[in-house]
Amino acid sequence: MPRSRVTIRDVASRAGVSHQTVSRVINGNERVSEPTRRKVEQAIADMGYTPNAIARSMARGVTRMLACISPNLTDYTFASIIEGAEQEARNQGYFLLSSSSPDPGTFAELINQLISHKRVDGLIVINPYADNRFEFVPKNFPVVFVGAFSRDPFISSVSLDDEKVALEAVQHLLSIGPRKIAMITGPMQEDCCQDRLKGYTLALHDSGIEVEPCLIIEGDWSATSGQIGLQTLIKQGHIPEAIFTQNDRMAIGVLRAAREYNLSIPTDISVIGVDDMPLSSYFDPPLSTIRQDMPGIGRRATQILINKINNNEAPVQQVKIMGELVIRQSTIHTR
Secondary structure, eight states: GGGGGHHHHHHHHHHTTTHHHHHHHHOOOOOOOOOHHHHHHHHHHTTTTTOOOOHHHHTTTTEEEEEEEEOOOOOOHHHHHHHHHHHHHHHTTHHHHEEEEESSSHHHHHHHIITTTOOSEEEEETTTSSSSGGGGGOSOOOEEESSOSSSSSEEEEEEOHHHHHHHHHHHHHTTTTTOEEEESOOOSSSSEEEEEHHHHHHHHHHTTOOOOOGGEEEEOOHHHHHHHHHHHHHHHHOOEEEEEEEHHHHHHHHHHHHHTOOTTTTOOOOEEEEETTGGGGOOOSSOOOEEEEEHHHHHHHHHHHEEEHHHHTTTEEEEEOOEEEETTTTTTTOO
């Protein structure tokens, strides 16, 4: 009989026992005598039988599958988080399914397909508060939020310490001389952008500098919005001495706009971003930034999730990951 067709019932017939007894042997059940166990194990070896891991998991009421839903799968930050989550899941014997949901409706549909039909054991949600998708997160189900501090006391979260990231970035700018510091934010409905605004404000206040609303421009994380942000500041007559962009992509746009206006970086304007995306050190000039360990965030979230799956009484955890200041030529000029 071809190996691919060998079933648990074939093994049972070969060993002269019931298929339930074979199942007990496979699952390490102690309610099997030693002679019977040896007979079943010999039949398994002789026939080359390999238990179906997925079927075994489903029989136990688990799938060994996790799901990670993010706004998209192309953003470098999201992709890096998912990569870390997938590595940790695999290390712990789980598979990770990843999917994108650009809007709450798609998110709700995915939740219905994955959770209602019991296709996964746990769920990671990236940027749960980018819109109202958090309202569709299932109750009494293992869930971890990534990218935002959880507002739900029963859901764990892993995120960058965004307030401290902004505080450190602006403090660095202040340390090299600039006092007129602008900021280009991401979409302000997102929690991380609000927290980075708090850090920016705190750094200025600690140095005795009043926040000027005209120096704060809302972007959308894209390089184009960074370019438009600096163009807007210049057209309004608010040329800053330094700019803190809430991610590296918007910093690229700032560098582009500076060249358009013949402004030298960092002589005329110092620039710092957040993320330390792979090409940051190849920008012209190389970009100072706050590095975040995105794969590490994904790994930590997966660890918390699997712990919750295995122990429903596991305490809720709200983890904030520290960033790391990386100084390059876009801010080294001292006035």
